[in-house]
Amino acid sequence: MEKGILYGVGVGPGDPELVTRKAERILREADVIAVPDKGAGEKTALRIVEDLAAGKELLSCPTPMIRDRERLDRCYEEIAGRICALLEAGQIVAFITLGDPTVYSTYIYVHKKVLARGYDAQIIPGVPSFCAAAARLGVSLCEGAERLLIVPASHQAADCLDVKANKVFMKAGRAIGELRDLLAERGLLDRASLVANCGMEGEAVYPRFADVEDGTGYFSVVLVKEPEEPAPGREKQEG
Amino acid sequence: MEKGILYGVGVGPGDPELVTRKAERILREADVIAVPDKGAGEKTALRIVEDLAAGKELLSCPTPMIRDRERLDRCYEEIAGRICALLEAGQIVAFITLGDPTVYSTYIYVHKKVLARGYDAQIIPGVPSFCAAAARLGVSLCEGAERLLIVPASHQAADCLDVKANKVFMKAGRAIGELRDLLAERGLLDRASLVANCGMEGEAVYPRFADVEDGTGYFSVVLVKEPEEPAPGREKQEG
Numbered sequence: 001m002e003k004g005i006l007y008g009v010g011v012g013p014g015d016p017e018l019v020t021r022k023a024e025r026i027l028r029e030a031d032v033i034a035v036p037d038k039g040a041g042e043k044t045a046l047r048i049v050e051d052l053a054a055g056k057e058l059l060s061c062p063t064p065m066i067r068d069r070e071r072l073d074r075c076y077e078e079i080a081g082r083i084c085a086l087l088e089a090g091q092i093v094a095f096i097t098l099g100d101p102t103v104y105s106t107y108i109y110v111h112k113k114v115l116a117r118g119y120d121a122q123i124i125p126g127v128p129s130f131c132a133a134a135a136r137l138g139v140s141l142c143e144g145a146e147r148l149l150i151v152p153a154s155h156q157a158a159d160c161l162d163v164k165a166n167k168v169f170m171k172a173g174r175a176i177g178e179l180r181d182l183l184a185e186r187g188l189l190d191r192a193s194l195v196a197n198c199g200m201e202g203e204a205v206y207p208r209f210a211d212v213e214d215g216t217g218y219f220s221v222v223l224v225k226e227p228e229e230p231a232p233g234r235e236k237q238e239g
Numbered sequence: 240m241e242k243g244i245l246y247g248v249g250v251g252p253g254d255p256e257l258v259t260r261k262a263e264r265i266l267r268e269a270d271v272i273a274v275p276d277k278g279a280g281e282k283t284a285l286r287i288v289e290d291l292a293a294g295k296e297l298l299s300c301p302t303p304m305i306r307d308r309e310r311l312d313r314c315y316e317e318i319a320g321r322i323c324a325l326l327e328a329g330q331i332v333a334f335i336t337l338g339d340p341t342v343y344s345t346y347i348y349v350h351k352k353v354l355a356r357g358y359d360a361q362i363i364p365g366v367p368s369f370c371a372a373a374a375r376l377g378v379s380l381c382e383g384a385e386r387l388l389i390v391p392a393s394h395q396a397a398d399c400l401d402v403k404a405n406k407v408f409m410k411a412g413r414a415i416g417e418l419r420d421l422l423a424e425r426g427l428l429d430r431a432s433l434v435a436n437c438g439m440e441g442e443a444v445y446p447r448f449a450d451v452e453d454g455t456g457y458f459s460v461v462l463v464k465e466p467e468e469p470a471p472g473r474e475k476q477e478g
Binding site for chain 1: 254260340342344347348374377385
């Protein structure tokens, strides 16, 4: 029997309309939809594609929010094992993931393990949350010569503030207070905005980060724009 | 008469299947599709949504690839003027843009000018090219505590190599030779990959950047992964 294939499918940041046509097609074609479960039945990615997943066989994939690498690795190994059994039986498996599968996703660990066991796995990109947050705020992430630095907020945000770049802090929920203090110290509070639960239930948009209250959701994206520099004169000579 | 609205629509990196359902709906609803034209009839974004644009009124928007800010500003002002005349007449205008409208797009300048003239403008996010390139390579952009730095390759790439982060160099086409020398100097050549024209005609995937020939396309994305550090011991204590 021909072996199946695993697709890591980015379903975008929350709004079901931000699913791509490709994700839609693959979810329709899939025999089994693998759904990450961070605990307490929290299956955000599944809610986004409820219409496409209706009636499909679901495979719940427990990926607890812990930092114990060995324990996590055992979780991913177990998920990979269950997926490979399905692939061996010729099934098409779509592992759904919030945003894009290459940006801080759990999927990528499963992807590597499935490839290592000799099966085929492909990544289907999606709209990352920071693009949706910038769109919701009506601002750019980066223009012209600007750089963009993407940082997981829970991992020591302090030392990145000296990097000359616009910044995105992902999953800022628990780190909001710390981040506010850091930005205030650097005089960057007026240049920071926040979007919580972008495109999802409980969406909150704060063009001014100073207005944010503690306890906003885990799915918070903070955008900090570098102060503008005067245009270098030499650029006038080109073109 | 009710005024129209401008949508800045990200159509994704090249593959027509990576267009979102929302972009699809808005392009169907639009009266006029505004198409950026970088010169020589090069309308990459239009090719991606040819099926949706068929039969629609098109507004060609010349945005020459120059760095003269004043001349460019006059181009954007003229485009904004023409779009606002359509909005005044109650039309819905969709300005299509490659990738995502908040990441190095021409659209954002038009967006600001249209808002400044008192009209409504909204951004519809899309899949950025770097997510599609990473997906095509089958690798992550960032995992766990890793950071990601996004850099326009044509703007002095040298000084960003000391930033501790995975890196994406956008529109690397003309800067390939320079980038190769820089990466070789830092011993990073083995950690770099390139995708040219991702999802478009002439796609080329180089998991090893060292294999890239000069003269690859303008739409090249280079991904450089930071060397891995040993896991800090304290992470074992959580969870």
